Amino acid sequence: MTFDNVCTRYLVFLAVLFEEVAFCLPQIGSSKPTDISATWARYLKEPLGGPSPLGLNTKRDKLYEMVSSKAAARLKEIDPNEKPEHTTAMAIENAQKACAALVTAINPQQTGVQLLLYFDEAHPLTTIYLPGTSQPHYYALRHTFTNLTNIFVIFLSTTSALSKLATPATRHPSTRVTGGNATLRAPFAEFTLQL
Known part of the structure; x- marks a missing residue:
C-alpha cells in the first residue's frame, strides 16, 4: 500500500x-454553535437502548460502526484500474465537500475554524508503517488534513516521545525548525499535568 493509497x-x-x-x-437537540460541542459529547455517550447483536452499547459505537462499514463499501467501489492520482483527487474533493457541509450544518455563518477533531492517545499511530518505508501511517493521516479547511486537528498523547509525533526537522516546512532554532518541536505543547 502506497502513501497515496493510505x-x-x-x-x-x-x-x-x-x-x-x-x-x-x-x-x-441544540442548534446553537456554542452548545453543539457539549451536546454532541452527551449524545455520543447515550446508550442505544436494548441489546445489540454487534456489541454496540452507545451511539458513539453505532456511529463508528456505521462510518467504518460505509467507508469500506466506498473503498470497494474504487476501480483498481483507475490512476491513483485521480482516485486521490476524487477522495480529496469528496472529503472537502463533506467537511464544508458539516461546517455549514454546525454554523451557517462560517467564521473561522468551525470544526475541532482530536485523536486521543495518538502515539500508536506512529507504530504502523507503510510497507517498505520508514514512514508511519501517522504521516499520511497528518498529510490528509492539509487538504481540508475550517478544521483544527489535535493529536493527544500521554507518551513523552513527542519526536515520534513531530515531522523530522529535515522535512519540516518551518525555517525555525530546520534552522535549529526551535527548542520544542512545533506545533507541539508539552504539559506536565493531565488535562
Whole structure:
C-alpha cells in the first residue's frame, strides 16, 4: 500500500464521518454553535437502548460502526484500474465537500475554524508503517488534513516521545525548525499535568 493509497483511505473515512455527523446533528437537540460541542459529547455517550447483536452499547459505537462499514463499501467501489492520482483527487474533493457541509450544518455563518477533531492517545499511530518505508501511517493521516479547511486537528498523547509525533526537522516546512532554532518541536505543547 502506497502513501497515496493510505491518504485516500483516510479521506474516504473522513468524508463518511463528516456526512454521518452532519446527518446526526439535527437529532442532538441544540442548534446553537456554542452548545453543539457539549451536546454532541452527551449524545455520543447515550446508550442505544436494548441489546445489540454487534456489541454496540452507545451511539458513539453505532456511529463508528456505521462510518467504518460505509467507508469500506466506498473503498470497494474504487476501480483498481483507475490512476491513483485521480482516485486521490476524487477522495480529496469528496472529503472537502463533506467537511464544508458539516461546517455549514454546525454554523451557517462560517467564521473561522468551525470544526475541532482530536485523536486521543495518538502515539500508536506512529507504530504502523507503510510497507517498505520508514514512514508511519501517522504521516499520511497528518498529510490528509492539509487538504481540508475550517478544521483544527489535535493529536493527544500521554507518551513523552513527542519526536515520534513531530515531522523530522529535515522535512519540516518551518525555517525555525530546520534552522535549529526551535527548542520544542512545533506545533507541539508539552504539559506536565493531565488535562
